[in-house]
Amino acid sequence: MSAIFLKRFLQRPFQVASIIPSSRTLIRRVADKMDLSQPRVIVEYGPGEGCHTREIVRRMHPDSHLILFELDPELAQHLEEQFRPDRRVTVLNADCATLAAELAQRGHTHCDYIVSGIPFSILEPAKKRELLRHTYDSLAPEDSAAFIIYQVTNELVGHCRHFPRVESEYCLQNLPPMFVTKFYKTANGSAPKHAGANGKNGHHRNGNGRH
Ligand SMILES: C[S@@+](CC[C@H](N)C(=O)[O-])C[C@H]1O[C@@H](n2cnc3c(N)ncnc32)[C@H](O)[C@@H]1O
Structure with a gap:
C-alpha cells in the first residue's frame, strides 16, 4: 500500500x-478521538493512500458518510478503487478548501468531524488562516463536533484561537513522532462545563477565543 505513497512523494514532495x-498506533489514536457509534458526516483532508480512512470506515456507523479530499490525482484514483464498493465513502480529487461547497452540494449544512493529514505548517499564512476559518465554519455547532489533526509540530494551536477548546497528545510511536490535536467547536462557542478544568493534556479557551 505504501509504494504508491512513496512514488507520489517523489513527484510532489511539498504537497505529500x-x-x-x-x-x-497513530491511526488508532486519531480514530479514538471520534465517537463513530452514531451516524456522522466525517471529512478527511489529505488521506493519501487511505491508512486513516480504512480505520474510520471500519469503525463508522452504517448510516455515516465520509468525504475524502485528496489533491493528488493518482492517490485519489487509488482511493476511488479502494472504497468504490462502500456507498458511504465519497472520494474527491479536490482541494480541501472547497469543503463548504462540496458539503452543500451533497445536502449537508455541516459535518461532525474533520480529520486532517495535510501539511498545514508549510501553507502560506493567508491560505492557512482561510482554511482554518472554513474548517471551523463547516463543523456542526455541537459539543461533539471537532477538527482533529496529526502534525510534527503543534504550531497550529496558535492559529486556532477561534476554537474554544483544545486537547493535544504526543504520539512517539510514529516516524516522525506527531502531535495529535483535537479542536472542539462546541454548541455555543464556549468550553463545555462538563469538560473539567484544563483536561489532562489539554487546555480550554472560554468565550470566543478572543484572549
Ligand atoms: C502527509 S500526507 C498524509 C497521508 C496520510 N493521511 C497518512 O497519514 O499517511 C499529506 C496528503 O495530503 C494531500 N494534500 C495536501 N494538500 C492538500 C489539500 N489542500 N487538499 C487535499 N489534499 C491535500 C497530499 O496529496 C498527501 O496525500
Missing part, C-alpha cells in the same frame, strides 16, 4: 510531505 504513511 511524508515518505511513509502513518503508523498503526
Whole structure:
C-alpha cells in the first residue's frame, strides 16, 4: 500500500510531505478521538493512500458518510478503487478548501468531524488562516463536533484561537513522532462545563477565543 505513497512523494514532495504513511498506533489514536457509534458526516483532508480512512470506515456507523479530499490525482484514483464498493465513502480529487461547497452540494449544512493529514505548517499564512476559518465554519455547532489533526509540530494551536477548546497528545510511536490535536467547536462557542478544568493534556479557551 505504501509504494504508491512513496512514488507520489517523489513527484510532489511539498504537497505529500511524508515518505511513509502513518503508523498503526497513530491511526488508532486519531480514530479514538471520534465517537463513530452514531451516524456522522466525517471529512478527511489529505488521506493519501487511505491508512486513516480504512480505520474510520471500519469503525463508522452504517448510516455515516465520509468525504475524502485528496489533491493528488493518482492517490485519489487509488482511493476511488479502494472504497468504490462502500456507498458511504465519497472520494474527491479536490482541494480541501472547497469543503463548504462540496458539503452543500451533497445536502449537508455541516459535518461532525474533520480529520486532517495535510501539511498545514508549510501553507502560506493567508491560505492557512482561510482554511482554518472554513474548517471551523463547516463543523456542526455541537459539543461533539471537532477538527482533529496529526502534525510534527503543534504550531497550529496558535492559529486556532477561534476554537474554544483544545486537547493535544504526543504520539512517539510514529516516524516522525506527531502531535495529535483535537479542536472542539462546541454548541455555543464556549468550553463545555462538563469538560473539567484544563483536561489532562489539554487546555480550554472560554468565550470566543478572543484572549
Ligand atoms: C502527509 S500526507 C498524509 C497521508 C496520510 N493521511 C497518512 O497519514 O499517511 C499529506 C496528503 O495530503 C494531500 N494534500 C495536501 N494538500 C492538500 C489539500 N489542500 N487538499 C487535499 N489534499 C491535500 C497530499 O496529496 C498527501 O496525500
